Amino acid sequence: MNIGMFPMSGIRVCDTELLQLGLTLPGFVERSKTIASLPSLGLLTLAGMTPAEHRLEYVEVPDLQQLDALPTELDLAAISTYSAQIDEAYELADWFRTKGVPTVIGGPHVTAVPEEAAQHCDAVVVGEGECAWPQVLEDVERGRLQRYYRSDRDGFDLADAPMPAFELLDISKYNRLTVQTSRGCPHQCEFCASSVVLTQKYKQKPAEKVIAEIERILTIWAHPFLEFADDNSFVNHAYWRELLGRLKGKGLRWFAETDLSVAEDDALLELMRESGCAQVLIGLESPVEAGLTGLELRNDWKHRKLPDYRDAIRTIQGHGITVNGCFVIGLDGHTTDIFDQVLDFVRETELYEVQITVLTPFPGTPLYARLEAEDRLLEPSNWKTCTLFDINFKPALMTVDELHEGFKRLAVEMYGDEFTHWRRERFRQAMRARLQAKEGRA
Numbered sequence: 001m002n003i004g005m006f007p008m009s010g011i012r013v014c015d016t017e018l019l020q021l022g023l024t025l026p027g028f029v030e031r032s033k034t035i036a037s038l039p040s041l042g043l044l045t046l047a048g049m050t051p052a053e054h055r056l057e058y059v060e061v062p063d064l065q066q067l068d069a070l071p072t073e074l075d076l077a078a079i080s081t082y083s084a085q086i087d088e089a090y091e092l093a094d095w096f097r098t099k100g101v102p103t104v105i106g107g108p109h110v111t112a113v114p115e116e117a118a119q120h121c122d123a124v125v126v127g128e129g130e131c132a133w134p135q136v137l138e139d140v141e142r143g144r145l146q147r148y149y150r151s152d153r154d155g156f157d158l159a160d161a162p163m164p165a166f167e168l169l170d171i172s173k174y175n176r177l178t179v180q181t182s183r184g185c186p187h188q189c190e191f192c193a194s195s196v197v198l199t200q201k202y203k204q205k206p207a208e209k210v211i212a213e214i215e216r217i218l219t220i221w222a223h224p225f226l227e228f229a230d231d232n233s234f235v236n237h238a239y240w241r242e243l244l245g246r247l248k249g250k251g252l253r254w255f256a257e258t259d260l261s262v263a264e265d266d267a268l269l270e271l272m273r274e275s276g277c278a279q280v281l282i283g284l285e286s287p288v289e290a291g292l293t294g295l296e297l298r299n300d301w302k303h304r305k306l307p308d309y310r311d312a313i314r315t316i317q318g319h320g321i322t323v324n325g326c327f328v329i330g331l332d333g334h335t336t337d338i339f340d341q342v343l344d345f346v347r348e349t350e351l352y353e354v355q356i357t358v359l360t361p362f363p364g365t366p367l368y369a370r371l372e373a374e375d376r377l378l379e380p381s382n383w384k385t386c387t388l389f390d391i392n393f394k395p396a397l398m399t400v401d402e403l404h405e406g407f408k409r410l411a412v413e414m415y416g417d418e419f420t421h422w423r424r425e426r427f428r429q430a431m432r433a434r435l436q437a438k439e440g441r442a
Contacts, residue, residue, distance in 0.1 A: 001054045001075035001141060004101075005047060005168075007040035008081040008089050010062040014390045015404075021411055039169055040080045041178045041229050042107065046133045047165035054137070058168040064088055064095075072099045076140050079121070083109045083193070083362055083386035090120035097122070102145055104136055108197040109383070112364025116381075118147055127151025128183075128198050130161070151198070158183065158205035163216060171221050176255070178229040179217070181210050181243070185231040187259065188297040189283070190370070191328065193362030193386075194231045204236060207243045218250065225278075228256040237265050244271040252276040259283070260305050263312035269319040279353065280316065281324040284309060287345035290333025297366060313349045320431055322352035329410070330359035330403050332396040339406040343413055350426045354414055357388035358407060359395075 039060075047056050057071055077096045081089035086109050093103040106125030110117035114124045123145050125132045132149035139145045166177065183195045184202035217224050233256040234240050253276045260282060262268060272280075285302060286292050292303040305312075316323050327342050346354050361368040361377060363386075371377050376394040379385065385392040395403050413419065 001137070002071075002073060003050065003054055003056050004071055004074045004077045005040070005043040005056065005058045006061050006070070006077060006079045006092065007043055007058075008062075008079070008085040008092070009037075009040075009060040010085075011387075012084040012384065013387050014385055017408055018389050018411070021408065037173070037175055038178055038227065038229075039174060041164060041180060042129060043078060043080050044164035044166065044168065045162060045180075046078065046129055047168055048162035049130065049133060050137065050165075056165065056168060058165075061088075061092060064091055067092070067095055072096070072101060074101045076137075077101050077103045079103060079105045080107055081105070081109065082107075083383045086110075086117075086383045090117070093121040102140060104145075106132075108193055108195075109363060111197055112362075114148060123147060123149060125149045128156040130156040155199050155201070155203070158203050158209075161205055161209055163213060166213075166217055166220060169220075176225040176227045177217055177221070178227045179210060179213050180229045181205050181233060181239075182230045182235065186235060186298075187232065187301055189285075189295055190297055191295075191359060191362070191365055191367040192231070193360075193365050196231065197362075197364045202235065204239060207239065207246075210243060211246055214247065214250070214252070223251045223253070226252060226254040228254065230257060232257060232259055234258045234262045234268070237261075237268050241268055241271060244268075244275040247275040250276075253278050255279050255281070257281045257283070259301075260308060260312040263308075263315040266319075269316065269321065273320050277321050279322040279324055281326060281355070282313075283326045283328075285326070285328045286331055286334070286338070287327070287341050288333070288338070290335075291328075291331035291338065293333055295331065309345075310349050313351060317350070317352060317427060317430065318434065320434070322427060324353035324355055325349070325351045326355040326357070328357055328359050329407055330391070330393075330395050330398075334395070335397045336402050336406055339410040342410060346414065346423070347419075350423060350430075352423055352427045354423075356407070356410060356414060358391055358403070359393065360386055360388050360390075361393050362386050 043058065050056060059070060079089050079093055089105060093105060096103045103121040104123040104125060105117050105121045106129045110124050111126050114126050117124045123136060126148060128151045131151040136149055182202065182204045184199050185196060186202050188196065255278055258280050262280065285295060289303065289306055292306055295302060313323050329338060342356065361371050371393050372380060378392050378394065382392060391400055391403055394400065
């Protein structure tokens, strides 16, 4: 069979004022551009478990302006997308169906609303795609594609993870490639729309498989920049100490998402730096207690860690690893003071990088269900606003306009050239001082 794989790439923002700000505030769009340039690891993984007799084509679709340039001599079109792009994905699926091409869509969004997706495609994969993909291929060949495919009750075992088909990529188009070491996260934040939507438990991929994936990447990219595509990479410190010890000397640079517990392990931090860690992204969410209360569904871990935020950031950056601190603006405890509180916290901790987003009720999340029950969703099915920058809910302690204006003002102050340069120069100064102190001891 001829199989086309079509990730919907690019970043979407509806707020025209923020779009205009992005043109003048480079720091505001740096991380967004990075995310937009990441290949679809989900589709590459399915490609990796596709039998060799099938022909695969991987084509990214940044927009729908050049549909006629897409291949149509296909037996199956597999589409990957996020919520903000789902309307475009549906339009693409409808277009393929007019060409007589069977279509299948999977991912967190359609897992949450499979009946909606089924109106636009021939098949919907609900849950982890690896569980369903072999059956999808078999059914396409037999001409009996089912409407829904659902994950096994126990989910997919990452010990059976295939090698992603990195060879399908034109490496020149990317500034980093993704490798997954785990799925899920023990913290279970109410707003999280990542792999926790697909799987109910945290699971780890065997280190041998991760090493093999990195070795494969090294055959096509001599000195790659890797992004570990995990919700929370360093849950198991012993696992990572073993893995990173084997990555030293391979010429890698890499990025990962984690929580603050990594700051408690100096040996791990040293291994991270020695093996090429450039930056970690940490979901701080809020610099004040009110915003963190009740954020997690299990144990309020981040709320308990709040007193350690400042020291943890200094410890991590003191090891030469920059921290990208992430804040979610508009949490139920936030008042209009939050904008200055975030700015003051960033100035005090000298965070190298900052990511501010608006609280976003993604479909399938506990947050969406709660806000829907409280009649606080502005447009419950307007998925285009699921961008992390557009507002589609009623804040608890401020108005929608106050959140919009405050967020815009915070973005201007946070990502302006002067403050951005100051934060990064402070990190460089600290690193020079650390190096001089080390040389002095020697």
